[in-house]
Amino acid sequence: MSIELFNLQENEKLVSPCVTIHGSCSKTASNAQNIQVQHPQLPTLNFPINAKFFKATIILTPGENKLTFVTDTNDIKTISCYYTPLTQNKPIHLCLIVAKDSPLKFDSPASQIKKEGGNGINLAIKKLRVGARLMQAFTDEQMLRNGFGRRTMPFVEEYAMDTEFRQSNEMRNNIKIHVITLDKTVTEIRDHNVAQQNSKGTNTGALFSWAMDALKKSGGPFNPQQKPAQAACIYLDAHWDGKLITGHAALGGGDDKIRLAIFGSHGIYSWPTCMEDVVPYFLDATKSSLREVANDCNECGSHWECLAVTLGAFMHEIGHLLGSPHQVDGVMLRDYTRLNRSFLTKENFSLRTNSYGSPSPIYPKEECTWNRMDLLRYLYHPSFTKDIDFYDPTFMRPSKNGQFSVAKPSFYPMGNGLARFASTTGIYLVEVVAEDLARGYIEYLPKSLQGSGPQKEVIISLDELRNLMPPDFQRKHANDFHIRVLACNSPDLYMENFPPFLKTSTISMDNYGLSSGVTGIKSQLLGNQKAGQDVGIIAFDIRKVTAVRIYHGYALDGMRFYIQKEPEPSKEKAPSIPPRDYLGKLTHSFKSSVSSMTSSSTTSVLFGKETPNYTDAVLEPNELITGFNIRCGQWIDAVQIITSHGRVTDMFGNKTGGSLAELIPPTGQYILGVYGRVGRWVDGIGIIYGG
Numbered sequence: 001m002s003i004e005l006f007n008l009q010e011n012e013k014l015v016s017p018c019v020t021i022h023g024s025c026s027k028t029a030s031n032a033q034n035i036q037v038q039h040p041q042l043p044t045l046n047f048p049i050n051a052k053f054f055k056a057t058i059i060l061t062p063g064e065n066k067l068t069f070v071t072d073t074n075d076i077k078t079i080s081c082y083y084t085p086l087t088q089n090k091p092i093h094l095c096l097i098v099a100k101d102s103p104l105k106f107d108s109p110a111s112q113i114k115k116e117g118g119n120g121i122n123l124a125i126k127k128l129r130v131g132a133r134l135m136q137a138f139t140d141e142q143m144l145r146n147g148f149g150r151r152t153m154p155f156v157e158e159y160a161m162d163t164e165f166r167q168s169n170e171m172r173n174n175i176k177i178h179v180i181t182l183d184k185t186v187t188e189i190r191d192h193n194v195a196q197q198n199s200k201g202t203n204t205g206a207l208f209s210w211a212m213d214a215l216k217k218s219g220g221p222f223n224p225q226q227k228p229a230q231a232a233c234i235y236l237d238a239h240w241d242g243k244l245i246t247g248h249a250a251l252g253g254g255d256d257k258i259r260l261a262i263f264g265s266h267g268i269y270s271w272p273t274c275m276e277d278v279v280p281y282f283l284d285a286t287k288s289s290l291r292e293v294a295n296d297c298n299e300c301g302s303h304w305e306c307l308a309v310t311l312g313a314f315m316h317e318i319g320h321l322l323g324s325p326h327q328v329d330g331v332m333l334r335d336y337t338r339l340n341r342s343f344l345t346k347e348n349f350s351l352r353t354n355s356y357g358s359p360s361p362i363y364p365k366e367e368c369t370w371n372r373m374d375l376l377r378y379l380y381h382p383s384f385t386k387d388i389d390f391y392d393p394t395f396m397r398p399s400k401n402g403q404f405s406v407a408k409p410s411f412y413p414m415g416n417g418l419a420r421f422a423s424t425t426g427i428y429l430v431e432v433v434a435e436d437l438a439r440g441y442i443e444y445l446p447k448s449l450q451g452s453g454p455q456k457e458v459i460i461s462l463d464e465l466r467n468l469m470p471p472d473f474q475r476k477h478a479n480d481f482h483i484r485v486l487a488c489n490s491p492d493l494y495m496e497n498f499p500p501f502l503k504t505s506t507i508s509m510d511n512y513g514l515s516s517g518v519t520g521i522k523s524q525l526l527g528n529q530k531a532g533q534d535v536g537i538i539a540f541d542i543r544k545v546t547a548v549r550i551y552h553g554y555a556l557d558g559m560r561f562y563i564q565k566e567p568e569p570s571k572e573k574a575p576s577i578p579p580r581d582y583l584g585k586l587t588h589s590f591k592s593s594v595s596s597m598t599s600s601s602t603t604s605v606l607f608g609k610e611t612p613n614y615t616d617a618v619l620e621p622n623e624l625i626t627g628f629n630i631r632c633g634q635w636i637d638a639v640q641i642i643t644s645h646g647r648v649t650d651m652f653g654n655k656t657g658g659s660l661a662e663l664i665p666p667t668g669q670y671i672l673g674v675y676g677r678v679g680r681w682v683d684g685i686g687i688i689y690g691g
Contacts, residue, residue: 002026003035003069003077007144014083015386016140016152017173018133020057020343022364025049025071032071040066043165045275050345053361057137057278057343059164061172085173090382091154092318093221094132095178095233096124097211097262099186102237108269109289112303116273121179124236126163127271129175133164134278135315138342142370143378148449151384153322156221166274180233182214189237189247196249207235207249211262222258230259230383232318238264240294250313252320261317266294267310270303281307282340285348299337301351312336312368319370323377328437330371341367376429376443380454380488392448407629407660408491411483411524412689413505417462419498420666423487426454431484432468434477438484440468454488462502491659495524507688509672512539520672520688526661527632532679537688538607539673542625546602547618548641551611552653555681556636558608559674565601607674608682617641617649625671627664628687631657636682665689 006022025032037045037056047056049071058067060083069077098104098121108119116123132155140152158176162168182189192198194206211233215222221229238247248264270288272281284303288295293306296313300306316331324332338357341347345361358366378384409423421427428445431438442460445451465483466474473481479500485493495501501522509518520539544563551557619625629640631651638653642664665671669689677684 002075003071005069005077005079007141008079008081010079010081012081013150014060014081014140015086015150016136017060017083017085018057018137018140019060019150020055020137020141021067022053022055023069024053025075026052032073032075034072036068036070038068038070043167043276047279048344048346050360053345055343055345057134057275059133059275085157086154086385089154089385090230091156092230092232092321092383093156093178094128094175095180095215095231096121096128096236096265097180097182097214097233098236099182099184099189101185102181103186104236106236106265106268107238107240107293109292111286111289112269119269121236123273124234124265124268125177126273127268128177128234129164130272130274130278131268131311131314132175133275134311134343135318138315138339138368139370139378141342143375143384145364146372146375148375148379149386149388151378151386153318153378153383164275166276178218178231180211180214180218182210183217184210186237186247189235190239190241192244192246194249195244195246196251198244204249205251207247208251208253208260208262211235212254212258212260215258215260228257228259230321232261232263232314232321234263234265234268234314236265238266240266240292242291245294245296250317252317254321259321261314261321263310263314263317267296267300267306269293270300270306271311272307278343282344283346283348287351299352302349304340304348305337305350305352308339309337312339315339319374322381322383324371324374326437327371327373328439330369330374332371332374335368337368338366339368372443373429373431373438373441376441377486379446380428380486388448389446392446392453406487406490407662409485409487409493410662410664411485411493411495412666413502413521413523414459414666415506415521417502419460419462419465419502421458421460421485421493422666423454423456423485423490425488425490426456427458427485427487428454429484429486430458430460430465431486432465433482433484434469434473434480439470439473439477439481440465442468458485462499465498491661493524493661496529507537509539509688509690512537512673514539514541514672518672518690520690521669522675522688523663523665523686525676525684525686526630526663527636527682527684528634528677529684530677531635532677532683535607535676535678537673537675538605539688540605542671545619545625547616548625549614549616550639550641550649550652551609551614552638553611553613553681554637554654555657556608556639556653556685557611557613557681558606558678559639560604560606560610562602562604565603607676607685608678615650615652619643620645623647627662627671628685630661630663630685631655631659632661632685633658634683635679636676636685639685663687 004024008021032049041061066080104121105119113119136152143151155175157173160174162172193202196204235247245266252261254260272278286303299309341362347357350357412420430442432440444454447453483495483498505522507520509520545561546564547562549560624644626644627642631637637657638651640651641649672690673688
């Protein structure tokens with residue numbers, strides 16, 4: 001065949017509504033300069049051929065798509081593929097945020113306003129729709145190249161008049177753009193003190209919190225009572241005033257109600273208005289009029305460079321929304337300065353590099369990428385699920401409300417430089433972090449992708465972790481790297497200064513009142529490792545604990561452990577513990593049995609602080625505390641006691657605060673004490689365990 005397609009096969013099943021097809025023309029079509037992609041239901045699109053290669057970014061319709069590729073030398077290739085929208089996946093809502101007195105216009109040079117017929121909000125909506133389609137095509141191709149099959153992020157769609165093609169006058173699915181009105185004026189939004197790029201600003205995080213509040217107040221899909229939503233927002237009233245880009249912040253993150261990314265509109269004048277514009281806009285070398293528009297980060301000197309940088313930077317913030325940290329390369333660094341190469345086989349002159357950049361044709365190795373660790377996160381993200389995943393037992397599906405339903409992975413030192421990580425849902429990624437970025441990793445792919453599947457338990461040595469880093473980082477950070485562990489449907493586990501902790505985790509308990517020769521091992525410290533004061537080790541034999549008094553309010557204040565003394569041979573046996581209820585909880589008032597708990601046969605130790613508000617948990621005969629479930633973030637929000645009789649207490653403290661974690665000794669080990677940090681309340685807690 002004279003036309004060859006590299007990344008599309010006959011009858012292939014696709015899940016992205018927009019794809020970039022890579023191909024070439026053989027010698028028989030070597031004189032061809034352009035290629036058309038004809039679709040029976042959509043307008044025809046034209047793409048350039050450079051050195052026999054082409055890239056064609058096209059829109060698909062649900063069901064069968066019969067695509068005909070025709071060169072200007074009459075070479076023809078027809079292929080069919082099938083697009084199935086994954087409507088069950090968690091979508092991203094694309095939003096425009098406007099001031100309550102907004103003129104509903106975005107920054108654009110006069111020449112571009114004349115070319116595009118304006119710079120109003122309706123044009124901004126068109127540009128955002130096309131920009132989002134390009135993100136979908138880019139991510140779909142990156143997933144495919146990494147061996148994860150075709151996957152991409154879904155945006156909320158609506159059935160409306162088509163704006164993705166210039167010459168279309170039909171109704172079809174378009175990306176829905178929410179217009180959210182902010183309870184702020186244009187003047188407030190453009191205040192220098194809230195401009196993120198103002199190093200002297202006094203409230204540079206305001207735009208993020210304003211957007212979050214506005215979304216929640218708008219209700220609908222952003223109702224706080226509904227499952228967590230995902231929103232990517234552009235401030236329409238961002239403005240270059242000759243000194244600063246005001247009304248703009250590049251941020252991504254959010255809370256357990258809304259995952260949020262925000263950006264400014266200062267560069268969307270350079271974004272294509274429709275699919276026919278994609279190629280010419282990525283080749284538009286018009287110099288940016290710096291009197292009228294911003295040169296963001298001094299990388300937007302021409303229109304095509306502004307398109308690559310601002311669209312790519314917005315995608316970077318969406319990456320944060322989806323859970324990606326910064327990376328050593330790819331979109332989550334600043335690799336998007338060459339985003340144009342993912343859609344073109346030729347690069348125009350770059351003012352940023354003062355060169356024509358990549359020679360023609362542009363090969364995949366010269367394109368922008370997602371880092372593989374980002375794609376691994378998305379592989380297990382509810383926005384990227386494919387039907388095949390539901391038949392793979394190694395996938396842990398998200399809970400119905402979209403929130404994490406299980407504890408974060410647990411970490412247990414094992415001595416001799418060994419570490420054990422455990423997760424009830426399966427660990428799929430272990431990262432070694434140095435200088436704030438992951439420098440190496442271990443991945444566990446699902447069995448449907450020929451992997452071993454996420455692991456319930458991973459045992460790895462310190463040397464093995466070091467060897468994951470490049471040689472220069474192995475030498476420089478052999479003893480001061482961090483560890484991040486990711487598991488299915490679970491918060492991440494992040495361990496700072498991992499080597500020193502692992503080396504000092506083994507403790508002789510002789511100095512803490514336990515039997516001679518007893519060795520303890522420190523668990524991870526949950527909560528805040530720096531707040532409050534180190535209270536040292538509070539040691540006790542958990543096998544002798546008969547009750548616990550938990551001091552709590554809106555956080556955990558402290559715990560007092562009541563311990564049965566060893567009976568003296570010459571005295572009578574200590575009084576028995578009163579009968580307990582068997583309702584599945586350990587909540588039981590001390591007041592009816594306080595005399596037996598505070599008699600000469602018992603003693604107690606306190607971790608944390610005593611407060612007037614407390615709840616008592618009394619154990620049954622021969623019942624042991626086997627661990628704790630903890631809710632924590634920047635402090636310890638709440639604690640739940642687990643016992644050997646299969647019972648659990650209520651969650652004492654703020655039951656919805658922070659994220660869920662656990663402190664449970666490995667099989668065959670038991671708790672020898674607790675340690676942590678205490679300020680106004682308990683800031684951090686860990687256990688000491690041994691055999």
